[in-house]
Amino acid sequence: MKYLKDPTVEQAFPEYLQTTAKFSDALVYFYHPQTPIVICGVHQNVFAEVNMAYLQAHGIDLVRRGSGGGAVYVDPGNLTYVFIDTEPTVQHPHFRKYAQPVVKALQSLGVNAESDSRNDLTVDGRKFSGMSASKIGHRVSYGGTLMIDVDIEAASSVLKPSRAKLRAKGVQSVHSRVTNLREHFDDAHRTVSIDQVQQTILTQVFQTTDLAQVPTYRLTEKDWQAIVSLAHTKYGSKTWIFGAGNQHQYYRDGYFNGIGTVGIGFSIQDNHVVDSKIYGDFLQPNSNLHAITERLDGTEFNLSALTEAFARADLTTSIGPIPSKRLAEIMLDRLHDEQF
Structure with a gap:
């Protein structure tokens, strides 16, 4: 899809689906990045979280999403999942509710997957997915990234979490606390493709083995034009990505x-x-x-x-x-x- 070559388009997706009246049902969609991207959380200081020199030297795109959570590195070895739903009275994110079908799908592939007390999905104590959430009106989005075959060396080099966070986690670097799922699939699923992982998650979400029966909406050209416009005017602006008023002593x-x-x-x-x-x-x-x-x-x-x-x-x-x-x-x- 030509529009998804622009990394800001994916950041506009949740907002478009949350604010467009015709999308009133519970929705799920997936995103498979075509190039390496660093995605920062809505409240983060990108200069504190990202090694800008490494990012620029390696041609990695930098974007900011509309939801909280921390910075993540994604590349073609990643699969992103997003749930859009209605939660009129939500005060705190319900991560486990939306993580459950993902965890069950991975367990069916032999992964000893768990969801922790906050927003991470882990296997044997190591993180392979971080979730984030946003709320617009009564509509919420919950999304997460699945590290399947991600370049962990690149992730460790371009991301620089605060020293306070690393000390609290008891680790020295990004590399030491994350893992790719590939090494945790059982022997029968060792070579499973990213598309097959996506299909396995869908069977859990909709409790069916016949994905042809899953209701599907295909975006129109008018939808795409609205998403691209939002992506360029908001999510692609330097003020949105880098922030304003961050020249502090x-x-x-x-x-x-x-x-x-x-x-x-x-x-x-x-x-x-x-x-x-x-x-x-x-x-x-x-x-x-x-x-x-x-x-x-x-x-x-x-x-x-x-x-x-x-x-x-x-x-x-x-x-x-x-x-x-x-x-x-x-x-x-x-x-x-x-x-x-």
């Missing part, structure tokens, strides 16, 4: 179990915080980070004032149940500096 972050990495970029003027911005790979679908930085900007740069500012912001709804004082301590501690 300081960037400090910390890792919170069950929530993820939270980073704060900020400058100091006359001992007061200015131009603050919240970053991270947290997964809340209803984040209002601007409301937090509004409280933070103008605050005196000391523990008491920062703690009070965070306490007055709704951290739980926007990020997760993190202690206000702990976030203030991270801002004040030079040991949490990240260099990029």
Whole structure:
């Protein structure tokens, strides 16, 4: 498909399906990238998460999706799965609900697959898929990447998770905590193709062995033109991909179990915080980070004032149940500096 040669088109897909009235049913679709791509989460600082020199030297595309979670490297050895559904009252992502058919499908291929307490799918303690979620109105999207034959060396070189996250995971690098599924398929399925993995997942989702009976919608040329327009005007813009207002004096972050990495970029003027911005790979679908930085900007740069500012912001709804004082301590501690 000619349109999918543009990596920004895939990032526009969930938003189009979530906001277009005719797509009101529960949907599932797959994406198989044609070239290497780094996809950052909606709240991440790309300069802190990505080795830009490696990315540019190896001709890897950089895009940003509309959902939370962390940066991922995908290439032709990856299979991406996305569920679109209606969840009017969702406050926290229901990852396990949508991970279940993927896990069961992989188990049928001999993989000892599990879903963890947050958003990762693992085998023998090593990650092969990370999921993300977004919410627009009452429509949600849940997506994840399956590492089947991905170039792990390239992934390890181009991604640079924060030191706080690696310490929390007890690992030294991306390479040491991820794995390709290929080595975990049983002997009968060792040479299974990516298309066959996709078909196996579909049989689990729809509980049928006859995929010809699965209701299928084929996008029209009008659909494609709308998706391409959204891709180019929003997801392909430099402001969307690289972010705006990220020229900070300081960037400090910390890792919170069950929530993820939270980073704060900020400058100091006359001992007061200015131009603050919240970053991270947290997964809340209803984040209002601007409301937090509004409280933070103008605050005196000391523990008491920062703690009070965070306490007055709704951290739980926007990020997760993190202690206000702990976030203030991270801002004040030079040991949490990240260099990029």
